[in-house]
Amino acid sequence: MKKICIIGLGYIGLPTAGMLATNGYIVAGFDINTEAVNTINEGRIHIEEPGLEELVKIAVNSGKLKAYTQPQQADVYIIAVPTPVRENKKACMDYVEAATNSILDLLKPGNLVILESTSPPATTTKLMVPLLERTGLKIGEELFVAYCPEKVLPGQIIRELVENKRIVGGINQKSAQMAKEVYETFVKGEIILTDSTTAEMVKIMENTYRDVNIALANELAKISYKLGINAWEVVKFANLHPRVNLHSPGPGVGGHCISVDPWFIVEQNPELAILISHAREINDSMPAFTYNMVLEQVKEIANPKVSVLGLTYKPDIDDIRESPAIEIVKMLKNNPRINISICDPHVKGFGENLVELELALKDSDCILLVVNHKEFASMNPAEVSQLVKNKVIIDTRNSLNRTDWESEGFKYVLLGDGKTSHAHMLSHHVQQ
Numbered sequence: 001m002k003k004i005c006i007i008g009l010g011y012i013g014l015p016t017a018g019m020l021a022t023n024g025y026i027v028a029g030f031d032i033n034t035e036a037v038n039t040i041n042e043g044r045i046h047i048e049e050p051g052l053e054e055l056v057k058i059a060v061n062s063g064k065l066k067a068y069t070q071p072q073q074a075d076v077y078i079i080a081v082p083t084p085v086r087e088n089k090k091a092c093m094d095y096v097e098a099a100t101n102s103i104l105d106l107l108k109p110g111n112l113v114i115l116e117s118t119s120p121p122a123t124t125t126k127l128m129v130p131l132l133e134r135t136g137l138k139i140g141e142e143l144f145v146a147y148c149p150e151k152v153l154p155g156q157i158i159r160e161l162v163e164n165k166r167i168v169g170g171i172n173q174k175s176a177q178m179a180k181e182v183y184e185t186f187v188k189g190e191i192i193l194t195d196s197t198t199a200e201m202v203k204i205m206e207n208t209y210r211d212v213n214i215a216l217a218n219e220l221a222k223i224s225y226k227l228g229i230n231a232w233e234v235v236k237f238a239n240l241h242p243r244v245n246l247h248s249p250g251p252g253v254g255g256h257c258i259s260v261d262p263w264f265i266v267e268q269n270p271e272l273a274i275l276i277s278h279a280r281e282i283n284d285s286m287p288a289f290t291y292n293m294v295l296e297q298v299k300e301i302a303n304p305k306v307s308v309l310g311l312t313y314k315p316d317i318d319d320i321r322e323s324p325a326i327e328i329v330k331m332l333k334n335n336p337r338i339n340i341s342i343c344d345p346h347v348k349g350f351g352e353n354l355v356e357l358e359l360a361l362k363d364s365d366c367i368l369l370v371v372n373h374k375e376f377a378s379m380n381p382a383e384v385s386q387l388v389k390n391k392v393i394i395d396t397r398n399s400l401n402r403t404d405w406e407s408e409g410f411k412y413v414l415l416g417d418g419k420t421s422h423a424h425m426l427s428h429h430v431q432q
């Protein structure tokens with residue numbers, strides 16, 4: 001029976017711990033968050049993720065998974081701690097450094113250390129290996145080191161942890177092979193072996209590919225708005241092409257992945273990563289673009305009430321990290337004319353503005369849908385029209401049915417749709 005110590009019990013570390021503990025390993029989870037440790041040892045979880053609580057309960061009740069506030073001796077150590085970017089968009093590797101240092105005096109010959117956190121290329125060889133050499137163990141012969149990123153989609157983590165193909169990057173062949181043996185106990189997807197720096201770049205490029213494509217869609221939205229066409233129609237029809245996959249415009253790109261990982265490449269190659277850095281700037285300009293859409297709709301109202309629907313970075317999860325909605329709320333709050341109410345059924349404790357849907361909609365002069373949570377898709381326009389003062393709804397996700405809302409007298413404004421706003425101006429022009 002092999003023992004594994006997982007350092008970091010968050011969105012990735014905890015599901016991974018549960019998977020390994022229910023597939024033949026004794027797992028000691030280590031996290032500096034005492035509350036999370038206690039919650040886990042009671043068989044409960046501290047994050048929202050479908051199916052995770054069930055997995056953790058089985059793992060803990062079987063005695064195979066236990067959480068600690070200190071790292072524990074093991075055969076394999078997996079580091080899954082945050083790698084955020086600082087305000088200046090430089091990578092913050094403090095948690096990876098601290099996690100590595102926390103296990104140095106536990107390491108023994110034959111041990112394997114795996115880094116899972118998304119990291120700038122060469123982190124494993126240039127940051128971790130020099131720290132691990134302090135043990136006096138011969139790296140690659142006595143102590144093995146690998147990099148193995150995950151690509152699970154929050155909201156689908158349990159299924160994707162098993163089904164997704166995985167790439168394993170070793171500092172040498174033996175390290176990669178040893179890491180593969182750990183993952184193949186629960187990964188049904190193909191496991192590909194390579195070197196650690198390639199694996200680090202693969203992970204970052206997966207998310208950078210997505211960020212650049214989202215930026216393309218957002219730039220299309222701005223241009224369509226100006227041209228008086230609907231970007232969503234362009235996306236829908238262009239994607240009929242067998243090899244075209246235009247992404248969706250939106251109010252901005254959030255989460256601790258897509259909005260973060262590309263900066264790791266820009267930081268290392270500022271003179272070469274032109275497209276990548278411009279894509280980041282385009283996506284980070286969308287909260288202001290959305291804010292200006294609101295101003296346009298309430299410019300004739302002295303002290304408008306704006307109802308913000310959704311705070312998280314994407315639907316039906318509770319994560320508000322890097323959420324564009326937070327940026328938009330900040331801009332609205334900084335406007336002395338505007339009062340706001342926020343509703344997000346998935347978020348707890350975001351201060352006084354967070355209220356139930358009905359209260360958020362009451363006397364509204366403009367509804368702004370920022371996140372297409374399922375709760376908002378099921379809003380009934382007839383009921384909503386009884387609550388609001390001014391019938392305007394801005395949909396930044398193309399998630400509502402225009403006809404349903406317009407038939408209740410609402411002005412339905414869609415991000416990236418220049419047709420209706422031009423039609424409005426044209427009709428206005430005709431009236432004159």
Ligand code: SAJ
Nearest residue numbers: 151152153206207210247248250253254255257258313314
């Ligand atoms: N978004 C758009 N338009 C789109 C797609 C997304 O505006 O067409 C926005 C979303 O609203 C959200 C942000 O981008 O604010 C990120 O959304 P996401 O769907 O990429 O979700 P993440 O960040 O939770 O998951 C991504 C996934 N990576 C890829 O799809 C390449 C996931 O597989 C990764 O595991 C995850 O990042 C990660 O942890 O790296």
